[in-house]
Every structure is written in structure tokens, then in C-alpha cells.
Amino acid sequence: MAIHCPICNKSSDDIRFIGEFCEDCTIDRLKRKIPDSAEVYQCKSCERIRVGMDNFQLTKSALTAAIKTVLKAPDCDFKVVSYSKTDAVLRFKCTVEGSTVEFDKRIGLRIRKWMCRDCVRKVSGYYEALVQLRGDTFLVERMLKKMESYIERNNAFISKKERINSGYDLYISDKKLVSYFFSLYKLKPERSYTLYGMKKGKKLYRHIYSLRL
Ligand SMILES: [Zn+2]
Ligand SMILES: [Zn+2]
Incomplete structure (x- = not known):
């Protein structure tokens, strides 16, 4: 027996459901809760980025760690899949009602220049x-x-x-x-x-x- 999403009316014959909502609507809801930008501190001299008390060369994994210190996404894990000077694409893996959903979200990067120790x-x-x-x-x-x-x-x-x-x-x-x-x-x-x-x-x-x- 197919069920329909109370938000968009899609049928469970056509799309995966997470609880009573379709996957698309579930992802929309999660995306809206995630902040649209994150602040990252970059040394104006050596160009390393700050992660907690340390500084690392700018790589996807260092950027992921830096963003994790400021961007809160409950029940989700994420990593940076690509980035530029102004934004980053994060791949999220979230747990909703026992199911895992994955999606990408682009966030703005606000680069703050400073001088590391x-x-x-x-x-x-x-x-x-x-x-x-x-x-x-x-x-x-x-x-x-x-x-x-x-x-x-x-x-x-x-x-x-x-x-x-x-x-x-x-x-x-x-x-x-x-x-x-x-x-x-x-x-x-x-x-x-x-x-x-x-x-x-x-x-x-x-x-x-x-x-x-
Ligand atoms: Zn829906
Ligand atoms: Zn430096």
C-alpha cells in the first residue's frame, strides 16, 4: 500500500521514505537546519588554516576539521568534497529515524585573515x-x-x-x-x-x- 508524502505528495512507489516523509523532503528539512556559511581563520603569512589550537596546510581534510569546529549539524557527519576561495561543498551523512540519508550542500566560506603563532x-x-x-x-x-x-x-x-x-x-x-x-x-x-x-x-x-x- 503506497503512502504519500504530506508535504509534496510524492508516492512511496516512486521514492524512498524516511518515516512519514519522502527522502527529498527529509533532505530539504535537514539542509535548511544547516548554516549557510562558516568562518575559517587563515594565516595571512603561511596560509595555513586554524583547527582548534593548531594550524594546517589547506586541504580538504583540514578544512573539514576547521568547519567542524564551528558548524553544528546534529545527527550528521560531513566532509568537504570540494572548495574554492569563497565556498565549499560538504557531503553530509545524517541519521534520521534510524535511516541514513546522504546529500551535498554548498556553504559560503568566510575567510578571516590572521597571523598564526x-x-x-x-x-x-x-x-x-x-x-x-x-x-x-x-x-x-x-x-x-x-x-x-x-x-x-x-x-x-x-x-x-x-x-x-x-x-x-x-x-x-x-x-x-x-x-x-x-x-x-x-x-x-x-x-x-x-x-x-x-x-x-x-x-x-x-x-x-x-x-x-
Ligand atoms: Zn516529500
Ligand atoms: Zn602562519
Whole structure:
């Protein structure tokens, strides 16, 4: 026995029903509840987008995560299937009365330009670790390349690079990462520390690593 949708009068012979309404009307109703736009923060310097406390290169999955922090769609999951500078198409999967419905909705993107913490630090010459590479020119250059690409891959930065007679001085934003790099490659630099300030009653140290190659 066919039933008819109370909104559009379509028959259950022709279209799937979700409860007492046809799938089209169910999707219309869901779409109307979903906001038409979302605000996304993008760093004007490195162009990464903010997701919670972190920043990521603009990709579909990063954009999905960023939008999820601001766009609420109860009983639905979604992901970005395409995007431009001004809008994004989201593919929704929602659960209604125990059934799953899927549909796409285009929303506007309101891109807010700001400056992420890393870029603020970069501009101000921030660093936590000074790495002094010394020794054989060939080995120093090779180590420099290795470190630079490692630092970049792991979302940190080199705020200053100085060429000096027997090598390089690198001023690096993240001392944990530097220490991890050395243990990863089983390198044993000489370590020392200089006090450079206080934060919430704790002394802040800069780490100095001297690596002879
Ligand atoms: Zn209907
Ligand atoms: Zn940035």
C-alpha cells in the first residue's frame, strides 16, 4: 500500500521514505537546519588554516576539521568534497529515524585573515634552540639540508641562519623537535643552556647544541 508524502505528495512507489516523509523532503528539512556559511581563520603569512589550537596546510581534510569546529549539524557527519576561495561543498551523512540519508550542500566560506603563532614568532625572531654546526664543509652542508627539511616537515621554523667560518648557526623555534632530531639520527652534540626569561614562575632556557662533523 503506497503512502504519500504530506508535504509534496510524492508516492512511496516512486521514492524512498524516511518515516512519514519522502527522502527529498527529509533532505530539504535537514539542509535548511544547516548554516549557510562558516568562518575559517587563515594565516595571512603561511596560509595555513586554524583547527582548534593548531594550524594546517589547506586541504580538504583540514578544512573539514576547521568547519567542524564551528558548524553544528546534529545527527550528521560531513566532509568537504570540494572548495574554492569563497565556498565549499560538504557531503553530509545524517541519521534520521534510524535511516541514513546522504546529500551535498554548498556553504559560503568566510575567510578571516590572521597571523598564526608561528608566523608571529618568526617575524619577531623567536627561537628556543641554537644549533651550531661545525666541521667538514661537505658534512656540514649535508646536515644543514637534513635539519632544514626535518624542521619544515614538522611545522617548526628556522628564524635565523648565519653562515660563519667553519659552519652555520641555526636559530630554531622548537627545542623539543631539535632534541628529537638528534636522537633520531643518533647524534651526540654538546649541550649547554642559557637563561632567557621567566614564564609563570618557571625559568626559560634556550638550548645550545654544538655539533662537530
Ligand atoms: Zn516529500
Ligand atoms: Zn602562519
